[in-house]
Amino acid sequence: MLDARRLRLLHDLSRLGTIAAVAQAHAYTPSAVSQQLAALEREAGLPLLERTGRRVTLTAAGRVLVGHAEVVLAALERTSAALAEMAGGVTGPLRIGAFPSAVRTLLPPALVALGREHPGLELMVTELDPVAVPAALREHRLDVGLLHDYDVVPIAPDPVLDGVPLLEETVFLAVPEGTPDGGGDPLRAVRDAPWVLASPGTLCHTATAHLCRAAGFRPRARHHADDFSTVLALVAADQGVSLVPRLAAVDPPAGVRLVPLPTRRRTRIAYRRGAAGHPAVAACSAALRAAAEGLFES
Structure with missing residues (x-):
């Protein structure tokens, strides 16, 4: 009989690449992970790992077992x-992970509704960049997470996760008030302007780089900021231009003009595959969808 906990370790090894990374993800020692994987090999009756020095790769049997x-x-x-x-x-307990603009806008009404309708839930929210949410779900540090991508840089589905669409937003070019309207392509009009960019490696940074490249230029970074409130404050202070999704621009500061672009940011509710029918997960999904439906109503 194969042990499910050991199967999870093998699956994580295929994803993370090293025993040390698996150990860190599960708060084990590398030695303990190696022992558990060796026990799984004995259960399977076939070698699952090939060891070359300090490197470990999956055998054909290991890849089949991961699937x-x-x-x-x-x-x-x-x-x-x-x-x-x-x-x-x-x-x-219900552990929810969400990116900052969602924590400020979508989460409060959803949490109020959940607390009112299901007082037995123990709600715990963690603010995370979407790139960190899949790992937190897989490692059972979250039960529900909000993920987003952009239509110009879609993210491939994760085979271990499932989910439902939640929100699709307009993306704006935020410019200081008084910036001339160049007409035509708004991005080309600000190709020589300084930019307020998100940190490299974030989805926002990747989407901005892609859109600017499509417009024929590379954005010149003056500042880096990941919080959209900070981004908009810097734009209002005439420190540069930036891209801001609608969720983060519900109440922009004075001195900022928002120019809509054809690009969309898409947010979805994510959870581990198979967990959609869990009462707490289903209740959270329903509350988030209700909050999203009323978000932009005037």
Whole structure:
């Protein structure tokens, strides 16, 4: 019989690449991870890992087992969800991860509704960049997370995660009030302006670089900021221009003009595959969708 916890370690090894990274993700020692993987090999009756010095790669049998592990882990999530539904009531801890602009706008009404309708829930919110949410879900540090991407830089689906669309927003070019309207392509009009860019490696930075490249230039960074309130304050202070999604521009400061672009940012609710039927996850999804539906109503 194969141990599900060891299957999860093998699956994470295929994703993370090293035993040290798996150990860090699970708060184990590398030695403990190696011992668990060796035990899984004995259970499987086939070598699952090839060791060359300090490097470890999966054998053909290991790759097959990883593929089946995704099915097993999803089945375990569905089982937990079914048991929670049979227990009745929506109770217990619910760990939610969301990016800053969603924490300020979408989360408050959703949390109020969840607290009112399901007082037995223990709500815990963590502010995270979307790039960190998938790992937090896979490692059971979150139960529900908000992910986003841009239509110009779509993100490939994660085979271990599932979810539903939540929100699609206009992306604006934020410029200081008084900036001449160049007409035509708004991005080309500010090609020589300084920019307030997000940190390299974030989705916002990647989307900005892609759009500027498509417009024929590379943005010249004057400042780097990941909080959109800071970004808009710097734009208002005539420190540069930036791209800002609608969720972060609900109440822009004086001195900022927002120019709509055809680009869209898309947000989705994510959870581990198989967990959609868990009462707490379903309740959270419903509350977030209700909050999103009323967000831009005037």
